[in-house]
Amino acid sequence: MKKIKESSNAYFLRTRPRFLDWEPPTAEQLAQEVQARRDAKERELAKVTRLEKERRAAKQGPRK
Numbered sequence: 001m002k003k004i005k006e007s008s009n010a011y012f013l014r015t016r017p018r019f020l021d022w023e024p025p026t027a028e029q030l031a032q033e034v035q036a037r038r039d040a041k042e043r044e045l046a047k048v049t050r051l052e053k054e055r056r057a058a059k060q061g062p063r064k
Contacts, residue, residue, distance in 0.1 A: 025033075
């Protein structure tokens with residue numbers, strides 16, 4: 001069986017670590033992430049507020 005010689009350029013391209021291809025996020029991507037976190041926080045706050053109102057309403061109901 002004959003081994004095919006691989007050029008050094010092809011070898012280094014094939015074995016190149018993937019982390020070298022990493023690029024930092026753009027300002028737009030960072031802004032989208034911040035907005036997504038804000039939206040999630042607002043949804044969580046709305047949910048907690050709604051649950052608290054329901055709990056208080058349930059407490060007040062039997063007293064009347």
